[in-house]
Amino acid sequence: MKLNTITKFLCVASVIASPLSFADNIDGAISFTTVPDVSIIQLQALAFGGGMPLTLNDTCVLLVSDTVNPSETDAGISNSGAAEAGTYQTRTGQCDNTIKGTAGIYSVSGGSGVPIKITLNALTGTKFNFSPTGTVGNYDGANTANGDTFVALVADTEATVNLANTNDVTNAVAGGAPQAGKTKVFVGGTMTASSNLVAGTTYTESFTIDITY
Numbered sequence: 699m700k701l702n703t704i705t706k707f708l709c710v711a712s713v714i715a716s717p718l719s720f721a722d723n724i725d726g727a728i729s730f731t732t733v734p735d736v737s738i739i740q741l742q743a744l745a746f747g748g749g750m751p752l753t754l755n756d757t758c759v760l761l762v763s764d765t766v767n768p769s770e771t772d773a774g775i776s777n778s779g780a781a782e783a784g785t786y787q788t789r790t791g792q793c794d795n796t797i798k799g800t801a802g803i804y805s806v807s808g809g810s811g812v813p814i815k816i817t818l819n820a821l822t823g824t825k826f827n828f829s830p831t832g833t834v835g836n837y838d839g840a841n842t843a844n845g846d847t848f849v850a851l852v853a854d855t856e857a858t859v860n861l862a863n864t865n866d867v868t869n870a871v872a873g874g875a876p877q878a879g880k881t882k883v884f885v886g887g888t889m890t891a892s893s894n895l896v897a898g899t900t901y902t903e904s905f906t907i908d909i910t911y
Contacts, residue, residue, distance in 0.1 A: 734879070736808035738909050744802030744885055749794025752895045758793035761785050762801045762886030764833040764850035770873030772803075773882055774862075775835040775846035778872040787886070801832070802885035806909055810879045811839055811863030815910045818885060820853040823903035825895060829853045830887035830905060837876060840865035844872050853887065883907065 746760055767773070769782035787798050808814055818830040831852055836859035838845035846866065849859050862876035870876055885907075895901065 738806050742803040745800040747797050747799045749797045751792040756792040757890045758791045759888045760799040760886035762832045764848040767848045773835045774874040776870035776873045777846050778844045804883040806881050813860050815856050815858050817856045817908040818851050819906045821905040825901050827890045832885035834883045835881045837862040837866045840869035
């Protein structure tokens with residue numbers, strides 16, 4: 699988490715004294731509220747599924763993006779035009795394209811209405827490499843009816859979106875139900891075999907998602 703810096707300014711006032719002047723003082727109160735730590739939890743593990751390529755440099759793409767998106771209901775955004783894309787979670791490339799994969803789904807929590815920065819980090823693995831792509835819900839503070847949107851996530855590229863605030867919750871018109879201080883991240887991407895793989899074997903690697911204020 700990035701640190702928030704509070705800068706103190708010194709205020710100086712000049713007074714010209716007179717023989718009849720009186721002095722007094724008052725205690726000035728200062729208060730502020732901190733923003734909750736931003737956090738992320740996995741709701742659904744990313745899985746490419748069966749029928750994967752076996753040969754060095756073969757690729758398989760699990761389709762998830764801001765245009766190949768989940769439904770607004772699953773994403774928890776209010777946008778009457780954001781139905782689930784027909785090709786969401788389908789696969790292309792040198793793999794069995796009749797089989798669907800499963801997008802990774804992650805819930806992000808933090809301060810209500812606060813902007814956050816998200817980076818999906820590419821993976822260089824022992825058996826395969828992974829270049830993630832995906833999408834995340836971005837909230838408009840209920841300034842526009844059904845104004846929430848999907849924002850694209852690209853490997854190793856920082857994206858900024860707003861967490862939902864209380865206006866998003868109470869003024870949602872259509873689609874999913876926003877939750878104050880939250881959004882969801884959906885991840886797919888491209889897997890590339892970095893060695894010859896063995897048939898009938900399950901391979902697992904871990905990639906990272908950076909979330910900061």
